[in-house]
Amino acid sequence: MAETTPAAEPQDATPNVSDVEVADVNSETEAVAALDAPVERGEPILQVRNLVKHFPLTQGIVIKRQIGAVKAVDGISFDLYQGETLGIVGESGCGKSTVAKLLMNLERATSGEVFYKGQDITRLSGRALKAVRRNIQMIFQDPYTSLNPRMTVGDIIGEPYDIHPEVAPKGDRRRRVQELLDVVGLNPEYINRYPHQFSGGQRQRIGIARGLALNPEVIICDEPVSALDVSVQAQVINLMERLQDEFNLSYIFIAHDLSIVRHISDRVGVMYLGKMAEIGSDEQIYEHPTHPYTQALLSAVPVPDPEAREQRERIILTGDVPSPANPPSGCRFRTRCWKAQDKCAEEVPLLAIPERFKGADTPAAHESACHFAEEKDVVHA
Amino acid sequence: MTIIDPTDAAPASLSGDGKGKGPLLDVRDLHVEFQTRDGVVKAVNGVNYSVNSGETLAVLGESGSGKSVTAQAIMGILDMPPARIPQGEIRFYGEDMLTMSAEERRKLRGARIAMIFQDALSALNPVLSVGFQLGEMFRVHQGMSRKEAKAKAIELMDRVKIPAAAARVNDYPHQFSGGMRQRIMIAMALALEPDLIIADEPTTALDVTVQAQVMDLLAELQREYQMGLILITHDLGVVADVADKIAVMYAGRIVETAPVHELYKRPAHPYTRGLLDSIPRLDQKGQELYAIKGLPPNLLKVPSGCAFNPRCEKAQDICRTDRPPLVPVTEADGSELPGRASACHFWKETIHG
Numbered sequence: 226m227a228e229t230t231p232a233a234e235p236q237d238a239t240p241n242v243s244d245v246e247v248a249d250v251n252s253e254t255e256a257v258a259a260l261d262a263p264v265e266r267g268e269p270i271l272q273v274r275n276l277v278k279h280f281p282l283t284q285g286i287v288i289k290r291q292i293g294a295v296k297a298v299d300g301i302s303f304d305l306y307q308g309e310t311l312g313i314v315g316e317s318g319c320g321k322s323t324v325a326k327l328l329m330n331l332e333r334a335t336s337g338e339v340f341y342k343g344q345d346i347t348r349l350s351g352r353a354l355k356a357v358r359r360n361i362q363m364i365f366q367d368p369y370t371s372l373n374p375r376m377t378v379g380d381i382i383g384e385p386y387d388i389h390p391e392v393a394p395k396g397d398r399r400r401r402v403q404e405l406l407d408v409v410g411l412n413p414e415y416i417n418r419y420p421h422q423f424s425g426g427q428r429q430r431i432g433i434a435r436g437l438a439l440n441p442e443v444i445i446c447d448e449p450v451s452a453l454d455v456s457v458q459a460q461v462i463n464l465m466e467r468l469q470d471e472f473n474l475s476y477i478f479i480a481h482d483l484s485i486v487r488h489i490s491d492r493v494g495v496m497y498l499g500k501m502a503e504i505g506s507d508e509q510i511y512e513h514p515t516h517p518y519t520q521a522l523l524s525a526v527p528v529p530d531p532e533a534r535e536q537r538e539r540i541i542l543t544g545d546v547p548s549p550a551n552p553p554s555g556c557r558f559r560t561r562c563w564k565a566q567d568k569c570a571e572e573v574p575l576l577a578i579p580e581r582f583k584g585a586d587t588p589a590a591h592e593s594a595c596h597f598a599e600e601k602d603v604v605h606a
Numbered sequence: 607m608t609i610i611d612p613t614d615a616a617p618a619s620l621s622g623d624g625k626g627k628g629p630l631l632d633v634r635d636l637h638v639e640f641q642t643r644d645g646v647v648k649a650v651n652g653v654n655y656s657v658n659s660g661e662t663l664a665v666l667g668e669s670g671s672g673k674s675v676t677a678q679a680i681m682g683i684l685d686m687p688p689a690r691i692p693q694g695e696i697r698f699y700g701e702d703m704l705t706m707s708a709e710e711r712r713k714l715r716g717a718r719i720a721m722i723f724q725d726a727l728s729a730l731n732p733v734l735s736v737g738f739q740l741g742e743m744f745r746v747h748q749g750m751s752r753k754e755a756k757a758k759a760i761e762l763m764d765r766v767k768i769p770a771a772a773a774r775v776n777d778y779p780h781q782f783s784g785g786m787r788q789r790i791m792i793a794m795a796l797a798l799e800p801d802l803i804i805a806d807e808p809t810t811a812l813d814v815t816v817q818a819q820v821m822d823l824l825a826e827l828q829r830e831y832q833m834g835l836i837l838i839t840h841d842l843g844v845v846a847d848v849a850d851k852i853a854v855m856y857a858g859r860i861v862e863t864a865p866v867h868e869l870y871k872r873p874a875h876p877y878t879r880g881l882l883d884s885i886p887r888l889d890q891k892g893q894e895l896y897a898i899k900g901l902p903p904n905l906l907k908v909p910s911g912c913a914f915n916p917r918c919e920k921a922q923d924i925c926r927t928d929r930p931p932l933v934p935v936t937e938a939d940g941s942e943l944p945g946r947a948s949a950c951h952f953w954k955e956t957i958h959g
Contacts, residue, residue, distance in 0.1 A: 316813040317784070424901050425669075454668040455840055459884035459897035466894070481813060484843075488886035488895065511888065525818040526888050527843025531867050533889075541822060542815045544769075545783045604889045 270475050271305035271328070271361075271443055276337035276347075278323050282550060295550045297323040299499035300337070302576070305443065310469065310476040312490030312507070314483055314522070318546050320499040321479045325447045328477065329363055330354060341443075359389050362441040366448035368428035372420040378431055379416040382406070385438040392439050405434040408471075410464060426457035430464065437468065445477045450485060462489060483526050487511050495519045498557040499549055501576050505591030512605075513588040515579060515598040518558045524603040538603065556596065564597050572596065629656035629697075630834045631680065631719075631802055636694035638675050641687060647905045649675045651858040652694075654932070657802065657834040662825075664837045664849035664866070666881075670902050672858040673838045677804045680836075681721050682711045698802075717747050720795035724807035726787035730779040736763075736790050737775035743797040762793040766823060785816035789823065796827060802834040809844060821848055842885055846870060851945055854878050857903050857913035860932060861949045874935045874948035874957040876918050912950070924951050 279294035298320040305311050315321050326332040327347070328339055334347045346357050365371035372381055382402045386393045393401050403413035409430040420428055429449065436444055449465070450458045466489060469476060480486050486493060487507050494504040495518065503516040514520050521540040528537065542561045547553055556574050559565040579598035582590040589600040638650040650672040657663045667673040678684045680696055682703065696703045698719065703711060723729040731739060740762055741755030750758070756775060763771035766789040779787055788808060795803050808824065809817040825848050828835050839845055845852060845866065852869050854862040854877065862875040873879040883896035900917040903909055909916055915925040928951070935946040938958045950956060 316815060426901065454902065455842070455881055456668060456884055456898040457901070459886075459895040460899075462886070463895055463897055483814065484886040484888045487888060521815060523888065525814045527814075527817070527821075527841065527847050528888065529842040529846050529882065529885055530870055531846045532870075539818065541818050543819075545785055545816070 266306075266308045266473075268307050269304040270307045270342065271477075272338075272340040273304070273324075273328070274302050274338045274340070275300050276302070276324070276327055276339060277335045278320075278327055278332060279335045293550055295548075296499050296552060297549055298327065299549075299552075301496070301499070301501045303494055303501065303504060305475055305477060307442075307475055308469075308473055309491040310478050310489050312486035312493040313477065313479045313496060314481060314486050314493065315496035316481065316522075316546055318498075318549065319496040320549070321496050322447055324496075325363065325445050325477070325479055328445055329361060330358070355389075359392070359439045360441050361443045361445065362436040362439065364429075364432050364436045364444060364446045364449045367452050368425055368432055369452070371432055372428055374420055377417050377419055378402075378406070378423075381420070381431060382434045382438055385435065389439055401438070402434075405437055408437065408468070409434045410460075424457075425453050426461060429453060429461050433461075433464065433468070437472065440472070441474070443475045443477070445479070447479045448481070449478075451480060451482060458485070465489065483511075483523060495522065498546060498552055500557055500594065501592075502558065502595070503591070503593040504576070505593075506588075509588045509591040512602060513591075513600050514603065515582070515589050515591070515593040515600050516558075516595045517562050517564055517597075519593075520601050520603050521561075540603070556594070558595075564599075566597070568596050629658050630661075630699065631836075632656040632695075632697040632700075633676070633680065634695040634697065636676060636679060636696065637692050638672070638679050638684065639690050639692060641690065642906075645906050648908065649689075649858055649905060650679070651908075653855070653858070653860055655853050655860065655863070657836055659801065659834050660828070660832040662828065662835040662837060662848055662850045664839060664845040664852045665855060666839060666842065666845055666852055667855035668840055668902050670857075670905060671855040673855050674806055676855075677721070677806055677836065677838055681719060681804060682715060683721075713747075716743060716800070717798045718800050719802045719804065720798070720800040722788075722791050722795045722803065722805040722808045724810055726784070726791045726811070727779060729791060730787065732779055735776045735778055736782070737777075740775075740790070740794055740797060743794065747798055758797070762797055763790070765796070765827075766790070766793040768793075783816075784812055785820060788812060788816075788820050792820070792824060792827070796831070799831055800833065802836070803828070804836045804838070806838045807840070808837070810839070810841070817844070824848070842870075842881060854881075857908050858905065859913065859949065861914065862947065863932070864935075864946045865944075868943065868946060872957050874946065874953045875950045876920050876952075876956055877914050879956060880917075920952050920955070922951070 276298055277300050278298040279296050281291045282293040282295060283289045284292045301324065313321050313324065323332065327334050330346055338345045339347050341357055341361065349357060379399065379402050382405055383398050386398050403416055406413045406415060411427060411430055423431065450461050453461060462485065468474060478486060478489055490507050492506050493510040495502045495510065495516065497518050502518045503510060503514065510519060511523065514523060521542050524538060524540045544561055547560055553560050555571050556569040559569040574594045574596045576592050576594040578590050579593055633653055633655050636650055636653045640647040640649060653676050655663060665673045679691060691704060698714065737756050737759040740759035741752065744750040744755040744758050760771050760775050763775060768774060768786055768789055782790065805824065809820050812820060821844060837849060849866045851863065851865050853860050854875065856877050862878050869878065870882065873882060880898040884898060886895060898917055903913055911926045911928055912930050915921040918925065930949045930951045932947045932949040935943050935948050935953055935957060937943060
């Protein structure tokens, strides 16, 4: 997983999918057929290459001029492998939710590619896009606003079938919805109830059932448990893990709670101000972080154990995240970094295995975008 | 203590010499209920706790456990009706605030007891500058002029470490980041150097790095002013950092109290144990998370007996019929454990077994 270095060589970065040719947008039928091809476990199902999203800042009412751009996502690359969970963590405003929207093609990428089974979905539209969307579904953060209060649970979970009628024939839908309710641990008799009759945890289960309705292969979860109570969070996390095994799903799990991300993820990417700071397996990131931002983030997590707490070293960052409209030159983290030197202001560090760890057989040898990458265990005392 | 002499703002009966007589705040058998169309919601059912000067009490609980309602009752900011306080006492320096007149309570609020709210963006007025809102404390409570109040506001913003305070005093809340807004909330609570601060989920809306900054600031200011602090939260991690003692609430009752180290080491209530087991840990990757089954109870119909019994693995018949009182917890050999109590019929098995 760590041996590919997509940031360094973005051009030839889709090596594993040669069997599925990057589809010509004109030959839509071919493209749709390619989507049904199964992906082996451990093969990449989603490949993101140099993804960029800039939101323009304009001035003037009649004559609009662009005066700048909010660089929400500024060139990130990663792979999602079949059957795994990739966690994405970062502070608010680092662009993690924008990544989710770009992967769903809810926002048009400014540049860069997202390959789903070898097909670039950022350029798709119409029928081909609809076919892709069937396979990539999303679970939203707030179970209170992501369900229409005027629709019954049956209508909410069954709505995807209106858009993709080929998945379930009309007469079969009610039974399927009841099955889905059962799968997510809700009573199938609740099919005619409305969202307000459910608690937060139950609503999130409804959201998950809706996400599962079309038998997707990839589910993008944007902060799926952060609005829930502690005791209910664990239930929903366990449910998501069970469903992953049962339906062979690949998750992108976006969250700001590092403990939960560690629990559910196989690999973790740390984002800062639109860039990926560090990416690796959960052990590499949590036990052997090499990027100072990851180290600071981990050390700031409150630990529910007062004794371990007192022994741990804490790195408290000063200040706030700079504005993504005007990010610092060079390394974006340098304004808050205690290691920053002149080089950091001049050169943008690439996301690659740091020079000093190259070839070495240590868990620290994973991709990290820092000129002065150094291993430091901050989780253990 | 440069800002003011706190005794100036206080009613005569509560002047500084009240200090040292028992706890700063003593809540006794507090009940709060809400009249709704569907019936009476019993949000708080007999809560007891006390806080001393310089002490931090963490009140831990899920949504609907009554932790925020208790705090609002102490502040006297409950809407009555629909809320009602059928019984109980809230003693501040020994005097029951529930029997005071509205005017007396208004004088205490802000000056002696202050509150920090969870969501700083909605707690601050968006159309007034932060300097004006901070200065309001001094104008209303102390009759200062606008100019003096603004100078005080700058001083306060400096104190909570907002960079370039003098330049930013005329900025509006939306011009500040989440962490800075929370600092302004803290500054506002500190303005009149109260004896007690109630912080209701002060860092829930913040990122971890900013959360650490804000909690550090709060702890530092508390030490400096020797204030009592009630920290309301659902995050066991935050509590471990700053609290001296903890009260765990469930369905409007306190189910366990303990000094902070003791609680994490040996919980004496199955609910506390479940909560501790259900949080994923940063330093270990377990298999399946332990999850407390079921849902928090509907406060319109709290289960009979122990409110936690439908979700409890240890529940027996007695749990469904008799409500367990909050009893002191002792060592296996009977020696006392100061500050510890549990409302479980089987606390002995839970803590020692």
